[in-house]
Amino acid sequence: EPEVTQxxxxxxxxxxxxxxxxxxxISNHLYFYWYRQILGQKVEFLVSFYNNEISEKSEIxxxxxxxxxxxGSNFTLKIRSTKLEDSAMxxxxxxxxSYNEQFFGPGTRLTVL
Amino acid sequence: GQNIDQPTExxxxxxxxxxxxxxYQTSGFNGLFWYQQHAGEAPTFLSxxxxxxxxxxxxxxxxxxxxxxxxxxxxxxxxxxxxxSYLCAVTLNTGGFKTIFGAGTRLFVKA
Numbered sequence: 001e002p003e004v005t006q007x008x009x010x011x012x013x014x015x016x017x018x019x020x021x022x023x024x025x026i027s028n029h030l031y032f033y034w035y036r037q038i039l040g041q042k043v044e045f046l047v048s049f050y051n052n053e054i055s056e057k058s059e060i061x062x063x064x065x066x067x068x069x070x071x072g073s074n075f076t077l078k079i080r081s082t083k084l085e086d087s088a089m090x091x092x093x094x095x096x097x098s099y100n101e102q103f104f105g106p107g108t109r110l111t112v113l
Numbered sequence: 114g115q116n117i118d119q120p121t122e123x124x125x126x127x128x129x130x131x132x133x134x135x136x137y138q139t140s141g142f143n144g145l146f147w148y149q150q151h152a153g154e155a156p157t158f159l160s161x162x163x164x165x166x167x168x169x170x171x172x173x174x175x176x177x178x179x180x181x182x183x184x185x186x187x188x189x190x191x192x193x194x195x196x197x198s199y200l201c202a203v204t205l206n207t208g209g210f211k212t213i214f215g216a217g218t219r220l221f222v223k224a
Contacts, residue, residue: 031210043156043200043214056209091155098210099144099163104155 002026004105006092012111016081021108023075023092031095033102034067034077036060036088043091049075082112115139117215119201124221125191133186133218135201143204147175147186150198150217159186159199188220196222 005024013019025032034046047067048055054067066078075094079086089109093102117137125131137145144163148156160168162177162184174187186199198217205211 033212035214042216043150043202045211045213048210048212050210054209056207056211058211098204098206099161101158101161102146102212104157106155 004092004094004103006090006105006108008108009106010109010111012113013082015084015112019079019082019110021077021079021090021092021110023077023094023105024073025075025092025094026096026103027073029094029096029103031055031098031102032069032075033093033095035091035093035104037091037107038088046077079110082110084112086110087112115203115205115213117201117203117213119199119215119218121216122219122221124223127191127193127222127224129191130187130189131191131220133188133199133201133220135184135186135215137182137184137201137203137215139182139203139205139213141205141207142179143206143210145175145177145184146200146202146204146212147173147184148200148202150200152198156200191222193222193224196220 007022032049037043047057064080089107091107092105095102119135147159150156160175167176172189177184200217201215
């Protein structure tokens with residue numbers, strides 16, 4: 001059964017450093033999402049991506065964040081200058097159509113020291 | 114603003130039935146998801162409702178009333194492994210595509 005994969009599973013970084021989180025969505029899916037979940041809190045929408053451009057973004061997704069789909073398979077989230085409060089689990093999700101199930105990847109746990 | 118409310122915690126007994134409610138106030142409603150999330154893991158899909166009514170899937174059913182901004186997830190024949198958080202999420206179409214989650218309901222199933 002196809003699945004969404006994410007790398008790395010855990011990333012530790014120093015405050016102010018750049019990180020890139022990687023996701024490989026399911027191959028015939030068209031809609032892609034990044035979410036984050038701070039420990040003990042709810043899943044928060046960051047950004048959606050469709051047709052090679054951002055569809056919607058949240059207030060959290062400021063200039064420090066960017067997304068790319070550089071090669072038609074990978075979907076990346078970059079945080080330019082990490083802050084302590086960026087420590088969270090980051091989930092990627094993909095969806096065949098906008099009215100279908102979103103499949104979540106296993107997540108990347110980001111720890112900012 | 115966009116808001117989703119669900120109870121923080123519920124406890125039920127193995128073999129019983131439990132109903133987890135969700136109310137929402139949103140604009141641009143497209144549909145409503147229910148996800149299950151075990152601690153430290155990713156959410157896994159349970160159901161998706163677009164139209165009013167009941168959707169049944171094995172031990173799980175989900176109901177939606179768009180006019181009331183209300184949904185519930187019904188779990189039958191509870192098993193210990195059903196102990197998890199249950200997340201209500203609304204998909205919005207406000208020009209772009211967005212999904213917002215409630216804080217989740219932690220369900221404890223006891224023997």
